[in-house]
Amino acid sequence: METTHQHGHAERSHHTEDWHDEDIVNRWLERNKERAPQRRRQFVALRAFIPKSAEQEFRYLNLGAGPGNLDVVLLEHFPGANAVVLDTSLTMLNAARKELATFGERVEYIQADLSTPDWTGAVAGPFDFIISTRVIHHLRDPKRIRELYGEVRGLTGHGGTFLNLDYVRPARAELARLSEWITRDAEADFSGAPHNVADMPGTLQEHLGWLSEAGFGTVEVYWKQMDLALLSGINGHLHMPWGHGDDPARGHSDGHSH
Amino acid sequence: MTQENQDGVHSHAGFVGVHSHEGGAPHWHDEFGEHLFEDLSAEEFAARQLDWRKHNVQIVTVGIDIGSSTSHLMFSKIYMQLVGEAPDVRAVTVAREILYQSPIWLTPYLPDNTIDMMALDEYFAEAYGAVDATREHIDTGAIILTGEALKKVNARTIATLFAREAGQFVVASAGHHMEAVLAANGSGTVARSRRDQRTLLNVDIGGGSTKLALVLDGHVIATAAVAIGARLIARDAEGRLTRIDGPARTVADELGITLTPGEPLAPEDERRIVQTWTDVIAGLVQRKPPEGLAAKLMLTDPLPDSPRAQAMTFSGGVSEYIFQREETDFGDLGLPFAKAIRNALNRNTFGLPAIVDPNLGIRATAVGASQFDVQGGVNAYVTDESTLPMMNVPVLAPGFELGDTTPPEVIAASIRESLTRADLDEGAQPVALSFTVGGNDLPDALLRTLADGIRSALPITTSGSAPLVLVVNQGFANRFVMPNQDFHILKEQRPALRLGMLLKEDLGVACDVVAMESVHLSEFDFIDIAQMMHPSEVVPVTVKSLLFAGGMDRRSVKQALIDAALKR
Numbered sequence: 001m002e003t004t005h006q007h008g009h010a011e012r013s014h015h016t017e018d019w020h021d022e023d024i025v026n027r028w029l030e031r032n033k034e035r036a037p038q039r040r041r042q043f044v045a046l047r048a049f050i051p052k053s054a055e056q057e058f059r060y061l062n063l064g065a066g067p068g069n070l071d072v073v074l075l076e077h078f079p080g081a082n083a084v085v086l087d088t089s090l091t092m093l094n095a096a097r098k099e100l101a102t103f104g105e106r107v108e109y110i111q112a113d114l115s116t117p118d119w120t121g122a123v124a125g126p127f128d129f130i131i132s133t134r135v136i137h138h139l140r141d142p143k144r145i146r147e148l149y150g151e152v153r154g155l156t157g158h159g160g161t162f163l164n165l166d167y168v169r170p171a172r173a174e175l176a177r178l179s180e181w182i183t184r185d186a187e188a189d190f191s192g193a194p195h196n197v198a199d200m201p202g203t204l205q206e207h208l209g210w211l212s213e214a215g216f217g218t219v220e221v222y223w224k225q226m227d228l229a230l231l232s233g234i235n236g237h238l239h240m241p242w243g244h245g246d247d248p249a250r251g252h253s254d255g256h257s258h
Numbered sequence: 259m260t261q262e263n264q265d266g267v268h269s270h271a272g273f274v275g276v277h278s279h280e281g282g283a284p285h286w287h288d289e290f291g292e293h294l295f296e297d298l299s300a301e302e303f304a305a306r307q308l309d310w311r312k313h314n315v316q317i318v319t320v321g322i323d324i325g326s327s328t329s330h331l332m333f334s335k336i337y338m339q340l341v342g343e344a345p346d347v348r349a350v351t352v353a354r355e356i357l358y359q360s361p362i363w364l365t366p367y368l369p370d371n372t373i374d375m376m377a378l379d380e381y382f383a384e385a386y387g388a389v390d391a392t393r394e395h396i397d398t399g400a401i402i403l404t405g406e407a408l409k410k411v412n413a414r415t416i417a418t419l420f421a422r423e424a425g426q427f428v429v430a431s432a433g434h435h436m437e438a439v440l441a442a443n444g445s446g447t448v449a450r451s452r453r454d455q456r457t458l459l460n461v462d463i464g465g466g467s468t469k470l471a472l473v474l475d476g477h478v479i480a481t482a483a484v485a486i487g488a489r490l491i492a493r494d495a496e497g498r499l500t501r502i503d504g505p506a507r508t509v510a511d512e513l514g515i516t517l518t519p520g521e522p523l524a525p526e527d528e529r530r531i532v533q534t535w536t537d538v539i540a541g542l543v544q545r546k547p548p549e550g551l552a553a554k555l556m557l558t559d560p561l562p563d564s565p566r567a568q569a570m571t572f573s574g575g576v577s578e579y580i581f582q583r584e585e586t587d588f589g590d591l592g593l594p595f596a597k598a599i600r601n602a603l604n605r606n607t608f609g610l611p612a613i614v615d616p617n618l619g620i621r622a623t624a625v626g627a628s629q630f631d632v633q634g635g636v637n638a639y640v641t642d643e644s645t646l647p648m649m650n651v652p653v654l655a656p657g658f659e660l661g662d663t664t665p666p667e668v669i670a671a672s673i674r675e676s677l678t679r680a681d682l683d684e685g686a687q688p689v690a691l692s693f694t695v696g697g698n699d700l701p702d703a704l705l706r707t708l709a710d711g712i713r714s715a716l717p718i719t720t721s722g723s724a725p726l727v728l729v730v731n732q733g734f735a736n737r738f739v740m741p742n743q744d745f746h747i748l749k750e751q752r753p754a755l756r757l758g759m760l761l762k763e764d765l766g767v768a769c770d771v772v773a774m775e776s777v778h779l780s781e782f783d784f785i786d787i788a789q790m791m792h793p794s795e796v797v798p799v800t801v802k803s804l805l806f807a808g809g810m811d812r813r814s815v816k817q818a819l820i821d822a823a824l825k826r
Contacts, residue, residue, distance in 0.1 A: 019604075022597075089604055090580075093615070094582040097615070098582070105811060109617070110612055110613065110614050111613035111614075112612035113606065118568075119611060121569055122456070122613075124453065124454035
């Protein structure tokens with residue numbers, strides 16, 4: 001493990017950051033403003049995988065919502081969406097409360113710590129979507145992450161989807177070096193991407209295995225950009241806005257209904 | 259406002275029954291859904307309209323909250339759905355439109371430390387002006403008086419301020435227990451607990467006291483209060499102390515801090531005071547037995563050791579600062595106190611796994627009253643008809659389960675607890691005890707146990723100080739009984755009649771008894787009972803319920819409708 005600690009600049013600070021200190025959270029919030037545009041693009045790319053029409057009502061839970069940047073992207077786009085935003089830091093949630101004030105009662109705020117299963121005591125399912133972005137790796141302990149996937153599965157309704165956007169560890173340690181190497185090709189535009197991911201708690205394969213083990217019938221990688229992957233676990237069948245079958249608006253339907 | 263999509267399905271922003279648009283096809287919507295257009299004939303339309311009006315009620319109500327620190331009022335339009343058939347009807351509030359919210363006023367005081375009624379009346383007049391309403395436009399209202407000083411000195415005076423509305427307005431003087439219960443309801447914590455089947459702890463931190471309410475599956479099972487509040491110490495714009503209440507002195511003495519009117523409070527002393535308050539509240543939340551300073555500050559007994567709460571909610575003025583919705587300094591310790599609590603919450607000093615923001619803060623209280631008449635009246639046993647009419651009788655709903663082995667002491671204890679929750683003194687006013695008994699057969703022995711429990715819980719009332727009102731619900735079995743039915747059958751099916759007769763004739767209680775069958779009532783309801791009608795021997799009953807700001811989210815309303823339909 002010592003070698004891995006020699007990498008790592010940007011994300012190293014996670015290990016020492018105390019999310020329970022109001023001043024530290026306020027400094028993080030300040031830094032967060034700078035990277036907001038890049039993250040917004042990623043959040044939109046996550047949003048695209050939510051098969052709901054504008055009129056449809058649905059309910060989602062955001063685990064580790066931070067200042068609510070993802071929720072702005074979702075709630076603006078889906079007028080029928082209602083959110084439960086959860087974070088371990090009350091100060092962070094207060095920032096989300098300001099950010100999401102315009103959505104009024106569509107948003108519910110819960111402070112809870114994901115490091116034990118107790119958080120489920122405050123949250124009542126079922127949810128159509130449970131979403132988490134760049135949060136679960138903070139738990140560090142693979143055993144706890146596997147448990148958490150089980151807890152998430154328990155709160156996911158029939159046809160519900162868990163979307164987890166997070167860093168994954170490369171399959172082999174030496175692949176981490178590629179993360180730096182690829183930034184040398186300017187035209188490929190991988191700049192700004194490198195992260196120290198060698199000490200992330202799970203590889204892509206491991207996460208997919210844990211999701212299956214938690215009871216998600218379908219597990220998939222929707223996209224992966226460098227070491228950041230959008231993983232999904234679907235409980236039962238995916239529900240499209242028009243029900244089962246093809247989108248009638250696209251003319252793929254053969255005229256028979258099922 | 260109507261929204262329409264390409265399928266011809268539309269929805270309304272408000273809540274509508276059977277209606278048509280610009281002469282189009284009549285159709286209807288339920289309280290949530292969008293319904294496709296339905297082609298109704300004129301007769302069908304009229305029938306639906308009638309049915310709709312029978313089961314749906316709209317009223318305008320005002321909720322007036324007068325606290326020892328702040329006061330405010332709110333006008334709302336309420337949409338109620340009546341579920342079930344008379345007389346066993348349950349009114350479920352399915353939607354609420356806020357018509358007007360007043361600002362939060364600092365409650366005006368006179369130099370003799372009583373409420374300045376003239377100033378308060380001016381605030382109210384302004385509020386009525388703002389909605390362009392006269393007092394006749396308001397169907398119902400609830401006036402909630404909180405804070406010990408108010409209860410002792412001003413309750414009657416304030417009630418006279420609204421004398422013109424005496425009939426429609428319910429007035430509740432809330433002591434510590436009832437305040438805790440009101441806050442738990444007002445914040446929506448009770449509705450959330452019922453909806454999610456969770457055990458929650460609501461902590462309401464106000465200007466003068468902090469109230470805790472433990473809520474299990476939608477029932478407040480325990481309450482407690484402690485003399486900690488943001489306005490126990492107040493100061494002027496220059497930071498000089500203008501108000502130092504007794505409980506604040508107690509804390510200062512304990513910490514060796516001298517508080518002097520006209521002098522500033524040193525920042526370090528301020529920090530120590532708010533930290534001490536936070537520690538005391540954290541100790542109560544963790545159910546540590548209060549000792550030392552904490553014991554001195556307790557206004558009631560502490561909460562019992564169990565059950566453990568799964569999450570905590572905050573309401574009251576200070577919660578606005580905790581959740582950083584308010585950042586204005588009102589010349590008290592609200593801001594620094596909230597910061598100390600926030601730090602404790604961030605570090606999980608309170609020892610509970612989750613904090614839920616009920617989003618209502620200082621307005622987590624009653625927002626008015628709903629009201630409906632029980633169609634056709636209620637079968638009743640009345641020992642002296644001159645007792646009627648009775649107005650605004652507070653309802654108590656003791657929570658015991660009546661079984662073969664339930665001793666009368668358990669029933670009596672449960673009734674006494676419900677009196678405590680409502681902050682009512684036994685015998686000082688009439689109360690209505692509402693019971694639900696299960697099953698078709700109700701043996702005499704069981705009714706006798708119930709009667710013994712009632713008599714032992716209410717010694718002053720039963721010795722004649724006030725009439726005793728009883729309401730017995732017998733689940734599915736108890737139905738409206740036609741007066742021409744055989745008396746023996748009738749008697750079998752009328753547990754309230756049997757209970758009333760038992761109390762009056764067998765136990766010989768001195769008070770008048772009004773015993774009614776099957777009216778679904780809850781705690782915080784008030785009932786009006788009109789004079790008995792002959793020969794049907796039914797009494798017209800009007801049920802008024804306190805309405806709360808919380809619990810109006812879609813999922814809670816849905817749960818309430820399901821509970822009403824299943825008669826839970």
